[in-house]
Amino acid sequence: MIRPYLLLTLLFLTGVACFGQSARSQPSSTDSVSQPGSFIGGVSDGFKASAQADTGLVRVGKNGGMSGSYWRFKTGDDIRWASPAYDDQAWQSNVSPSDPLNGNKPLWKSGKGWFRLRFRLHPKLLTNEPTLVVDQTGRSELYLDGKRLAVLGTSEMDTIGMQRLIRFVPLPITDTTTHVLAVRYTLRRDAVVKADFDEGAFSVKVQSADLAPIALLVTQLVQTGSAFLLTGIFGTLALLHFLFYRANKTQKVNKLLGWEMLAFSVSYATRRLDDFTATLTTNSIIDTVSELMMQVGLVFLLTAIYRYLDLKRNWWYYTVVGLLALALLYRFFVGNVPYELDSLAYLVLGIEYLRVSWIGRRRKDVYSRLPWVSIRTALYCLLFLMVVMIVITIVEVLTTGSGDININLGWFSGVLFVTTMLGLLSFPVGLSLSLVQDYARTYRSLDGKLKEVEELSARTLLQEQEKQALLAQQNETLERLVQERTAALDQSLTDLRATQDQLIQREKLASLGELTAGVAHEIQNPLNFVNNFSEVSVELITELEDEQARAADERDEGLEREIMADIKQNVSKINEHGKRAASIVRGMLQHSRASTGQREATNLNALADEYLKLAYHGLRASDKSFDVSLVTHYDPALPTVSVVPSDIGRVLMNLLTNAFHAVRDRSVQARQQGVDYKPTVTLTTEHDGNRVRIRVHDNGLGIPDSVRSKIFQPFFTTKPTGQGTGLGLSISYDIVTKGHSGTISLQSEPDAFTEFVVELPA
Incomplete structure (x- = not known):
């Protein structure tokens, strides 16, 4: 099974190598003479274009080609070099004027020189006015046997920048004797973008006067048509694969193939433009684009195969x-790529294409064999065309005799090129067809599934109708049950609201009780002072009256004045403590009034200090043994803040009361454990930009992590049953966040500390 494919492989590699050469540079429209030993682009016939015993003599065949490497060249300028008697044996030999200009270093450096060719014409070329068809770049003067035939191109080429031209020059030859064609050539060396480009000095071909224009036109049409046909094919394939990729972006191989086809399309489109360029600069630019796009296309092709497999x-x-x-960089910066390097690049490309395709062929997946199928298809086409060529050659030998065989190697090169193109095209076209088949299978599968869905939908519709009847009956039952449950829930909600109102009232009463206890304890001190000073004052007045009742000579005026001074001092103290008691009463009355919600500019330092004392004395009123260290840090620069004083006071009362309870409970625990513990509550105010903060810190029992997230929830409390409603912190949270657009946060560590931070906008 492998041996036939070995033969196919060798043929494919031959085609790839030829494709590399033809892809890089195609022969000019009028260049059809073969070089000795050349395989591509050559033409020979019964009168072979080959050197005779007379050194340098060329016999021009019936196809008229004269642009092979039979010419001689010399730089410089001497009109004597046009003479047929001039000996040019010392000139540079084996030179073709159609070779790339910068490949002829002496000519490219000096910009001028002479070409000479000794030749004889085939008799068939003498039948109808032989004409030279000249396709040149630059300026030339043509001399036949020492006589000037024509001047092609103006001496002032820089005037319009045109260097490219095609001309028909009558050739006054009527015999088959030896003649000398000398060409005085001048070149304007334009700037080029790369070291290697395919523009030659000129090409010369002999044809009859009536057929020369038609042959040139047909050649141009065929070459241009084939180039733009390939441009259209590759461009269409590029559009097709881009549309495939847009439809399904998971198949990235379509994007790679799209770029590959687009690169090939641009390469072939620009390749034909170089025949219509006026200067070497534009020619080198177009040639650079064509060459670069061809190499990029080949890389994308190889990458696409890797991606596909x-x-x-x-x-x-x-x-x-x-x-x-490497070959591309060599052309850009060095010059013409050596044949070995150029062939090696395309040979390795062909080998890798075959290797990867063979890997795909060995897989069970049918689509993985597509690259190998594309190669096999192209090679079968090549074998068929080679058989046709052999048959045509045999027929020509039998009909014309062995002395005049017309073997068109240029056509054979074209066959290789076309078959290689078929190989390159068969992969993306085959992939496109496989994708179309895949889409067709997907569509048929979806169509079958759609029918199944329609059948299932019909069944579901019948079941749905049955369900609707059942659901209607169940809905009636559910509505009745919902109404009964709603009535029960309404009653439960009414009871819950009543219970909630009772709990809120209880919280208010508890808060009021604590406040009242604090106020009572606070007012007790000034009342005690009033009572004490009043009793002392009564005793002093009695003593003064006794002193005044004595005889005038027995009265002690100094003692009377001392008693009066003491009475005055006592009255002053009574007045002072009376005012203090009145102030406490007024504060209690203000606190007992319902909050109007009206904000006032409030000194938070004074408000915090007042409620600190009330909370402390409130707890002391219920527990005489309670003792705590009160630490305050009031910010002297704290601005007045617009708040509802009674609401913020209630928040402070709740936070401070909780702090006192926490340190009291820890004190009890410490006494039971015999541990030294100093209860401390710290109240801090501070100013930070447009915010003010109040910190209430205690070193009590702390709050466990398990309940910290619930601490602000209504009715949640950590106190024993009956000692708290769980509304204090919830109400405080609502007052700070909803009533004053502030925040209240908690930081705590069990058996270490608890700190509440109230932050209000300044």
Whole structure:
């Protein structure tokens, strides 16, 4: 099974190598003479264009080609070099004027020189006015046997910048004797963008006067038509694959193939433009674009195969890319690529294409064999065309005799080129067809599933109708049950609201009780002072009356004045403590009034200090043994804040009362455990930009992590049953956040501390 494919492989590699050469540079429209030993682009016939015993003599065949490497060249300028008697044996030999200009270093450097060719014409070329068809770049003067035939191109080429032209020059030859064609050539060396480009000095061909224009036109039409046909094919395929990728972006191979086809399309489109360029600069630019796009297209093609077969790119892949890049860089910066390097790059590309395709062929997946099928298809076409060529050659030998065989190697090169193109096209076209088949299978599968869905929908509709009747009956039952449950829930909600109102009232009463206890304890001190000073004052007045009742000579005026001073001092103290008691009463009355919600500019330092004392004395009124260290840090620069004083006072009362309870409970625990513990409550105010903060810190029992997230929830409390309603912190949270657009946060560590931070806008 392998041996036939070995033959196919060798043929494919031959085609790839020829494709590389033809892809890089195609022969000019009038260049059809073969070079000795050349395989591509050559033409020979019964009168072979070959050197005779007379050194340098060329016999021009019936196809008229004269642009092979039979010419001689010399730089400089001497009109004597046009003479047929001049000996040019010392000139540079084996030179073709159609070779790239910068490949002829002496000519490219000096910009002028002479070409000479000794030749004889085939008799068939003498039948109808032989004409020279000249396709040149630059300026030339043609001399036949020492006589000037024509001047092609103006001496002032820089005037319009045109260097490219095609001319028909009558050739006054009526015999088959030896003649000398001398060409005095001048070149304007324009700037070029790369060191290697395919523009030659000129090409010369002999044809009859009536057929020369038609042959030139047909050649141009065929070459241009084939180039733009390939441009259209590759462009259409590029659009097709881009549309496939847009429809399904998971198949990235379509994007790679789209860029590949687009690169080939641009390459062939620009390749034909170089025949219509006026200067070497534009020619080199177009040639650069064409060459670059061809190499990029080949890299995309290889990458697409790797992607299509889901292969990891290895050193083979990078070797191919490196060789193609090396050849391209060589052309840009050095010059004409050596044949070995150029052939090696395309040979390795062909080998890698075959290797990867063979890997796909060995898989069970039918679509993985597509690259190999594309190669096999192209090679079968090549074999068929080669058989046709052999048959045509045999027929020509039998009909014309062995002395005049017309073997068109240029056509054979074209066959190789076309078959290689078929190989390149068969992969994306085959992939496109496989994708179309895949889409067709998907559509048929979806169509079958749609029918199944329709059948299921019909069944579901019948079941749905049955369900609707059942659901209607169940809905009636559910509505009745919902109404009964709603009535029960309404009653439960009414009871819950009543209970909530009772709990809120209880919280208010508890808060009021604590406040009242604090006020009573606070007012007790000034009342005690009033009572004490009043009793002392009564005793002093009695003593003064006794002193005044004595006889005048027995009265002690100094004692009377001392008693009066003491009475005055006592009255002053009574007045002072009376005012203090009145102030406490007024504060209690203000607190007992319902809050109007009206904000006032409030000194938070004074408000905090007042409620600190009330909370402390409130707890002391119920527990005489309670003792705590009160620490205050009031910010002297604290601005007045617009708040509802009674609401913020209630928040402070709740926070401070909780702090006192926490340190009291820890004190009890410490006494039971015999641990030294100093209860401390710290009240801090501070100013930070447009915010003010009140911190209430205690070193009590702390709050466990398990309940910290619930601490602000209504009715949640950590106190024993009957000692708290769980509304204090919830109400405080609502007052700060909803009533004053502030925040209240908690930081705590069990058996260490608890700190509440109230932050209000300044």
